[in-house]
Amino acid sequence: MVGLIVPVSTDTLPNVSDHSLATPAAEPAIIDLLGALAYGELSAFDRLADDARMAPTLDGRAHMSAMAAIEMGHYSRLAERLEQLGVPPAVAMEPFVAALETYHSLTEPSTWLEGVVKAYVGDGMAADFYREVAEFVDESTRALIHEVLADAGRAEFAVREVRAGIAAQPAVAGRLALWGRRLVGEAISQTQHVLADRDALMLLMMHGTSGSSVELAGVAGLIERITARHEERMAALGLSH
Amino acid sequence: MVGLIVPVSTDTLPNVSDHSLATPAAEPAIIDLLGALAYGELSAFDRLADDARMAPTLDGRAHMSAMAAIEMGHYSRLAERLEQLGVPPAVAMEPFVAALETYHSLTEPSTWLEGVVKAYVGDGMAADFYREVAEFVDESTRALIHEVLADAGRAEFAVREVRAGIAAQPAVAGRLALWGRRLVGEAISQTQHVLADRDALMLLMMHGTSGSSVELAGVAGLIERITARHEERMAALGLSH
Numbered sequence: 001m002v003g004l005i006v007p008v009s010t011d012t013l014p015n016v017s018d019h020s021l022a023t024p025a026a027e028p029a030i031i032d033l034l035g036a037l038a039y040g041e042l043s044a045f046d047r048l049a050d051d052a053r054m055a056p057t058l059d060g061r062a063h064m065s066a067m068a069a070i071e072m073g074h075y076s077r078l079a080e081r082l083e084q085l086g087v088p089p090a091v092a093m094e095p096f097v098a099a100l101e102t103y104h105s106l107t108e109p110s111t112w113l114e115g116v117v118k119a120y121v122g123d124g125m126a127a128d129f130y131r132e133v134a135e136f137v138d139e140s141t142r143a144l145i146h147e148v149l150a151d152a153g154r155a156e157f158a159v160r161e162v163r164a165g166i167a168a169q170p171a172v173a174g175r176l177a178l179w180g181r182r183l184v185g186e187a188i189s190q191t192q193h194v195l196a197d198r199d200a201l202m203l204l205m206m207h208g209t210s211g212s213s214v215e216l217a218g219v220a221g222l223i224e225r226i227t228a229r230h231e232e233r234m235a236a237l238g239l240s241h
Numbered sequence: 242m243v244g245l246i247v248p249v250s251t252d253t254l255p256n257v258s259d260h261s262l263a264t265p266a267a268e269p270a271i272i273d274l275l276g277a278l279a280y281g282e283l284s285a286f287d288r289l290a291d292d293a294r295m296a297p298t299l300d301g302r303a304h305m306s307a308m309a310a311i312e313m314g315h316y317s318r319l320a321e322r323l324e325q326l327g328v329p330p331a332v333a334m335e336p337f338v339a340a341l342e343t344y345h346s347l348t349e350p351s352t353w354l355e356g357v358v359k360a361y362v363g364d365g366m367a368a369d370f371y372r373e374v375a376e377f378v379d380e381s382t383r384a385l386i387h388e389v390l391a392d393a394g395r396a397e398f399a400v401r402e403v404r405a406g407i408a409a410q411p412a413v414a415g416r417l418a419l420w421g422r423r424l425v426g427e428a429i430s431q432t433q434h435v436l437a438d439r440d441a442l443m444l445l446m447m448h449g450t451s452g453s454s455v456e457l458a459g460v461a462g463l464i465e466r467i468t469a470r471h472e473e474r475m476a477a478l479g480l481s482h
Contacts, residue, residue, distance in 0.1 A: 042299070045306050049290030058283070058331040058338075062316065065286050069313035072306055079303065090299040097299075 027085075029204035030141055034082050035092030036194070036201070037130060037148065041075035042093070043100045044068070044123060051115030060112070063157055067119060074148035081144055096194060103190040107183055113165045113172060114179050120158035121233050122183040127151065128226045129191070136204055155236065162237045177239045184230060268326075269441035271382055275323050276333030277435065277442070278371060278389065282316035283334070284341045285309070285364060292356030301353070304398055308360060315389035322385055337435060344431040348424055354406045354413060355420050361399035362474050363424040368392065369467045370432070377445055396477065403478045418480045425471060 048068035055061035079089040107122065109115035127149040134145040166173045195202045205219065234240050289309035296302035320330040348363065350356035368390040375386040407414045436443045446460065475481050 039299075042303055042306060045310070046290065046294065049287065049309065053287065058280075058334055059329075062283055062320065062330070065283060066313050066317060068290065069286070069310035072310035075303065076307060088300075089303070093299055 028200035030137055031082070031085065031087050031092050032095070032198050032201040033130075033133060033137065033145075033204070034078050034085075034141070035087075035089075035094075036096045037145065038075055038078040038082065038089055039093035039096045039100055040126060041071045041078060041148065043104055045071040045075065047104050048115075048119060051109055051112075051119070054109070054112040054115055056112055060161070064115070064119065067154060067157075077144060077148055081141075095198060099190040099194045102193075103186055106186045109179075111172075113162055113176060116158050116161045117176055117179055117237065117239075118183060120154055120237070121180050121230065122187065123154070124151065124233050125184065125187060125226060125230050128229050132222050132226065133205060136207065155233075159236050162239070166238055173239060176237070177234070180230075180234050180237075180239055270445035271378055272323070272326065272328050272333050273336070273439050273442040274371075274374060274378065274386075274445070275319050275326075275382070276328075276330075276335075277337045278386065279316055279319040279323065279330055280334035280337045280341055281367060282312045282319060282389065284345055286312040286316065288345050289356075289360060292350055292353075292360070295350070295353040295356055297353055301402070305356070305360065308395060308398075318385060318389055322382075336439060340431040340435045343434075344427055347427045350420075352413075354403055354417060357399050357402045358417055358420055358478065358480075359424060361395055361478070362421050362471065363428060364395070365392065365474050366425065366428060366467060366471050369470050373463050373467065374446060377448065396474075400477050403480070407479055414480060417478070418475070421471075421475050421478075421480055 045068045048064055048071065052061045052064035052068065055064060082089045082092050107118060109118055130145055130149060134142045137145075162176065166176075195205070205222075231240065286309045289305055289312065293302045293305035293309065296305060323330045323333050348359060350359055371386055371390060375383045378386075403417065407417075436446070446463075472481065
């Protein structure tokens with residue numbers, strides 16, 4: 001669950017006079033949501049497995065590898081659901097491959113600690129976004145989304161590693177703080193690209209955040225909540241300013 | 242569970258007049274066995290995750306990534322057991338890191354099908370070896386080893402991928418058959434290096450395969466059984482000659 005968060009500009013919002021805004025969330029949005037999440041898990045697996053190699057110890061490597069393995073468990077649950085809905089997982093994921101790969105290639109960690117921060121801060125931000133969107137879908141889809149977004153002790157691991165890293169070498173704190181901001185920026189940028197292309201997903205968000213009337217206040221509130229939680233995570237790592 | 246199989250030469254066998262050969266398998270051999278297996282799982286995870294990127298389809302990639310995730314589940318079980326025995330997993334794994342990394346670097350697949358063959362044939366061979374050695378240890382360790390060596394549908398996947406690959410391009414069969422032989426050769430070579438360094442493990446095998454008397458017939462039988470099963474796997478892939 002990684003890499004796609006809410007846009008902060010309104011450039012990509014659909015025309016508010018669009019009649020379809022009045023209809024409730026339909027199947028295509030659910031398929032998109034599950035497809036984006038599924039590819040998010042598959043690519044998070046891939047990147048965590050890759051980043052695990054930078055671990056300074058076998059224990060650290062095993063820990064990050066285990067986090068990657070958990071993502072695959074989540075992937076399987078999402079792929080299963082997509083199959084139940086009659087959609088091959090590869091078909092549902094396809095529209096999101098490019099944006100997520102771009103996100104990952106623009107945020108490739110160059111150190112172990114950058115990898116740890118990305119696993120916690122980047123994925124945490126994406127999880128917050130999906131949890132917000134999950135509020136607007138049916139109960140069974142929502143339960144599945146909450147299940148696959150469980151972070152399984154990731155926070156504790158990240159806090160321990162990053163705080164130890166800063167204690168050993170205080171100069172890394174500034175660089176990691178910048179890194180956290182870069183993760184947010186790239187995630188926002190790729191999410192905008194995705195939403196510009198996926199009307200159903202965009203309508204789900206617009207409809208969900210604003211109730212029956214179409215307004216931007218709902219989206220703004222959502223952005224505020226996600227930003228606040230991002231700041232909390234950076235503070236937990238000792239990277240707030 | 243990968244990369245370490247039985248030696249075929251007797252160069253590395255301990256002196257048969259060594260008095261300790263008469264004693265039954267002791268703790269150090271169990272720790273070595275669990276450590277080798279644990280690092281085998283961790284490195285197999287790493288290599289499968291890497292090789293998954295070569296998949297021609299998202300489904301293939303997800304399938305190999307899921308295989309990697311299963312290895313991490315096995316790793317956790319082995320690490321848990323090592324901790325119960327009072328040995329930090331990293332300490333138990335350390336003696337086996339170099340040999341397994343050498344095995345993997347000498348058998349880095351250059352195509353998707355080479356990766357699939359390695360996942361099935363290479364890991365299958367290693368699993369056969371560990372299963373043989375498991376016969377000589379206590380029941381609880383044996384049960385754990387059998388559990389972590391379960392291949393979870395890997396055969397079916399490999400057979401399907403390789404047979405489809407050969408059907409599409411018959412010329413690959415010859416290269417893959419050579420590849421299978423190379424996997425065996427490198428695995429044997431690295432296993433010899435490991436056993437030359439780990440007396441307890443070597444003694445466990447010698448004692449186990451030959452009962453109370455020290456002789457090479459037991460080891461020879463073990464090699465024969467592992468070779469026969471290797472040939473069966475190559476035949477299942479359509480790669481026997």
